[in-house]
Amino acid sequence: MPTIVTVDLRLNEPRYASLPNIMKAKAKPLIFKTPADYGVEVTPRLTVMKTVEPAGRKAGMKVASVDELIAKLAHEAGVI
Amino acid sequence: MAVLLVADVNEGALATDAVAKTLAAVASLGEVHVLVAGAGGEAAAAEAAKLSGVSKVLFADDHAYCHGMAESIAALVVNLAGSYRHICGAATAFNKNVLPRVAALLDVMVISDATAVIDADTFERPIYAGNAVQTVKSSDTKKVFTVRTATFTAADATGSAVVENVDGPGDAGLSAWVADKLATSDRPELTSAKVIVSGGRGVGSKESFDLIEGLADTLGAAVGASRAAVDSGYAPNDWQVGQTGKVVAPQLYVAIGISGAIQHLAGMKDSKVIVAINKDEEAPIFQVADYGLVADLFAAVPELIAKL
Ligand SMILES: Cc1cc2nc3c(=O)[nH]c(=O)nc-3n(C[C@H](O)[C@H](O)[C@H](O)COP(=O)(O)OP(=O)(O)OC[C@H]3O[C@@H](n4cnc5c(N)ncnc54)[C@H](O)[C@@H]3O)c2cc1C
Numbered sequence: 020m021p022t023i024v025t026v027d028l029r030l031n032e033p034r035y036a037s038l039p040n041i042m043k044a045k046a047k048p049l050i051f052k053t054p055a056d057y058g059v060e061v062t063p064r065l066t067v068m069k070t071v072e073p074a075g076r077k078a079g080m081k082v083a084s085v086d087e088l089i090a091k092l093a094h095e096a097g098v099i
Numbered sequence: 100m101a102v103l104l105v106a107d108v109n110e111g112a113l114a115t116d117a118v119a120k121t122l123a124a125v126a127s128l129g130e131v132h133v134l135v136a137g138a139g140g141e142a143a144a145a146e147a148a149k150l151s152g153v154s155k156v157l158f159a160d161d162h163a164y165c166h167g168m169a170e171s172i173a174a175l176v177v178n179l180a181g182s183y184r185h186i187c188g189a190a191t192a193f194n195k196n197v198l199p200r201v202a203a204l205l206d207v208m209v210i211s212d213a214t215a216v217i218d219a220d221t222f223e224r225p226i227y228a229g230n231a232v233q234t235v236k237s238s239d240t241k242k243v244f245t246v247r248t249a250t251f252t253a254a255d256a257t258g259s260a261v262v263e264n265v266d267g268p269g270d271a272g273l274s275a276w277v278a279d280k281l282a283t284s285d286r287p288e289l290t291s292a293k294v295i296v297s298g299g300r301g302v303g304s305k306e307s308f309d310l311i312e313g314l315a316d317t318l319g320a321a322v323g324a325s326r327a328a329v330d331s332g333y334a335p336n337d338w339q340v341g342q343t344g345k346v347v348a349p350q351l352y353v354a355i356g357i358s359g360a361i362q363h364l365a366g367m368k369d370s371k372v373i374v375a376i377n378k379d380e381e382a383p384i385f386q387v388a389d390y391g392l393v394a395d396l397f398a399a400v401p402e403l404i405a406k407l
Pocket of ligand 1: 117184224298299300301302324325326327340341342344345355356357358359361362363366376377378379382392394395396397
């Protein structure tokens with residue numbers, strides 16, 4: 020049966036086409052089909068209402084030392 | 100009509116955080132039924148029943164639905180689909196496997212990684228690796244969508260829904276489970292951790308990555324990595340944070356030896372507090388960091404561990 024497999028991006032090195040094969044490919048026939056030829060309906064059922072830029076994040080501050088970093092995290096941000 | 104929420108269940112354990120955050124995302128759509136599929140899932144079903152916002156748990160007690168087998172689980176969901184207008188789940192590996200198959204079988208368009216449910220037909224989702232947010236309206240009669248849970252606050256566990264057994268078509272006969280190779284860890288899970296310590300190429304080697312792990316353990320944190328660190332073999336694949344890795348939004352994200360490429364930011368820029376430690380003061384990570392420390396990580400990280 021036909022199978023679709025998704026893979027991790029580090030699975031292997033892609034096999035790049037060699038120059039002779041690229042040349043050979045140019046001579047191959049190209050057959051154009053439409054989705055309708057396969058009885059497939061492709062009218063989108065999603066309408067894009069709007070596209071916006073997400074709220075950006077502002078840069079904070081630089082701390083001068085590990086001690087200052089720990090102090091900020093403990094007392095200002097309250098995350099440790 | 101109610102919402103069907105497909106729960107992630109792994110080895111009989113409910114991915115409670117993912118389910119609870121998805122519940123928060125779909126709260127405005129009305130009644131929610133949670134599907135817990137797989138033999139041995141009694142405890143998971145009972146746990147799901149406690150989450151507030153759940154009105155019923157459907158428990159499909161069949162071995163065919165164990166091990167996240169998409170073919171059989173999708174057939175079960177399609178079997179139940181008649182009573183639902185919305186079918187959804189957290190955007191986890193489990194649901195990214197199951198829900199597109201459900202959508203295809205129902206012949207509807209899947210809406211992936213929704214970050215907001217505006218109304219019954221309208222959803223927000225990130226595009227271009229999070230550089231834009233798109234609002235889309237679906238005209239399908241049934242909506243099948245996954246939810247990017249990172250920014251939602253988990254529903255609490257004060258509910259008491261009923262658990263109902265459901266039957267399904269069983270084994271779809273298209274695939275068989277062979278084995279799971281599980282990486283076990285005592286650390287919190289990356290996507291639900293409150294604190295994450297991530298290392299990048301600047302860490303330099305697999306051995307030095309112990310420093311990152313040491314700081315993570317000091318803080319009770321999960322460990323993350325940039326793609327460069329994973330590609331270089333310093334850290335395993337499932338630690339990758341970013342566009343092609345996990346999307347996280349912890350209370351505290353500490354990026355160490357990470358430059359802050361846009362594809363990395365796509366996975367962590369919604370964190371509440373971001374700390375960056377990098378020896379290059381021009382590194383773009385400092386543009387999103389709340390606290391930046393320009394320092395050599397090999398000096399700063401041991402000092403941090405010692406002083407925390
Ligand atoms: C399609 C696509 C998808 C991608 N998806 C992802 C993704 O999901 N996640 C991801 O992370 N990347 C992703 N990337 C890769 C991304 O573009 C960057 O290449 C990658 O994030 C860089 O990782 P890094 O910051 O660890 O390495 P680098 O960019 O090499 O940065 C290393 C940093 O370490 C600092 N450093 C070095 N030594 C020290 C030291 N001793 N002390 C302190 N600091 C030090 C340097 O100053 C530098 O800033 C993707 C790229 C593409 C094209």
